[in-house]
Every structure is written in C-alpha cells, then in structure tokens.
Amino acid sequence: MVESIARVRHIRVTPQKARRVVALIKGKQAQEALAILKFAPQAASEPIYKLVHSAMANAQVKADRDGEYLNEADLYVSNAYVDEGTTLKRFQPRAQGRAFQIKKRTSHITVVLSTPEVAETADAASNKKASK
Secondary structure, three states: OOEEEEEEEEEOOOHHHHHHHHHHHOOOEHHHHHHHHHHOOOOOHHHHHHHHHHHHHHHHHHHHHHOOOOOHHHOEEEEEEEEEEEEEEEEEEOHHHOEEEEEEEEEEEEEEEEOHHHHHHHHHHHHHHHHO
16 A cells, blocks of 8 residues: 655656656556666656656665565556646747747656555445445
8 A cells, every 4th residue: 555656846847748657657666667667768758767766766675664565566557647837938930030939848747656555445435435
C-alpha cells in the first residue's frame, strides 16, 4: 500500500511533446516503463525517465519510513500527467524592422507510482458506496 509522487516543474519541453511520451508509460509496471523510456527516441523521454526513477526511490523511502516491505517489481505507473508551465517569450528580428515572437514553452510533469493494494482498496471503497 505504497503510493509515491514525483514532480518536475518548469522543464524546457513543450507539453504536447511530453504528453506523447507520458502516454507510452501510463498503466505500465515501473521497471517496464523505465525500459520503454530508455529506448524512446523522443527528447522528452530522458527527463521523464529520471522522474520515474525518482518516484521509485521516493516509494522506497516511504516504505522504509513506514516499516513496510516494498518490492520494486510491484510498482506501476498509476497516473502520469503533464501540465503547461510558464511560457518564455522571446523576439526574433525580421525584415523591415518587424519582430517575430518565439514562445518557449515549459511543462510541469507529475508521475504517481503505486502498488496494486492501493488500487484494490480504492476499488473496494467505491464498490461499498455503490452498493449502499
């Protein structure tokens, strides 16, 4: 029953490109997600790889603090999402004194890892509410 969260903010990759990579790992087992990200050709896969690895370390620390046993093979990506961060606005000079705006977008990426017991407990709670 371990759930860990890892976030990275203001990462210099566009949210649209990061969402493509995050979609590859949603619902996957954490070790499998690392393998997918390691060989994904997209540039956004490297920071997301580090983020999943950090979330695994966070889960281990949380389990040790609570005195629980954690097998890293049990962890899976229960949720992962990308939010839009601040946009850096730059200007490029163009012909005849004009200026062209360049938007350098940033992302806030969040990865949530959990063990299957957390999901089963949530399902059992929702089933109790539905039966009442």
